[in-house]
Amino acid sequence: MYIPKFFASEDEALAREIAAGYAFGMLMTLPAGAAADADISHLPMLWTGERLIGHVARANPHGARFDGGSPSVAVFSGPHAYISPNWYAHDGLVPTWNYAAVHLHGRPDAVEDEAHATDILDTLVAAFESDATGNWSTGKLPDGMLSRQLKGIVAFEMPVERIEIKVKMSQNRKPDDIDGVINALDASQYENDRATAAMMRGLNVR
Secondary structure, three states, X not given: OOOOHHHEOOOHHHHHHHHHHOOEEXXXXXXXXXXXXOEEEEEEXXXXXXXXXXXXXXXXXXXXXXXXXXXXXXXXXXXXXXXXXXXXXXXXXXXXXXXXXXXXXXXXXXXXXXXXXXXXXXHHHHHXXXXXXXXXXXXXXXXXXXXXXXXXXEXXXXXXXXXXXXXXXXXXXXXXXXXXXXXXXXXXXXXXXXXXXXHHHHHOOO
């Protein structure tokens, strides 16, 4: 990922916060050969400890690439917003887009053991049900249904080998320009705009 020095971060805690708060990401696996296409799947993923976990439909050919050796990148996009020059205190500036992105590099490995795959599903469900203030679990499924469902998916885990973090939040602008951006985003009707303002304040970019 192209990361200018203004927007580079090594804050793993922030990266984990973005990946957890915006867990529906993209997993991209590089082509197996020059004539092949990259495999790209949109899916919820969870970064837990030193690994990334998730699952795809067994019918998805991407799952066949989960061999523990295929270089892959999981992409999580955090809050983002259009930035109008009208919000700046100074003239002569142009529109831009503020955003945060996390790339996790690794090599996903399929989990075919039923107990291990169930553990991955239980971990995913527990994380997302807590956000939904729910209490559903795989234990509530009728007898035999979980085993049947597992036959239709490929669970995976990917040891995280490298982390890239880009946080483009007007760090290259003057304090009064940044204030104008935050104030405008705070007043927006769109949740993503307000979340971007909150991240700018949290990063103390002024």
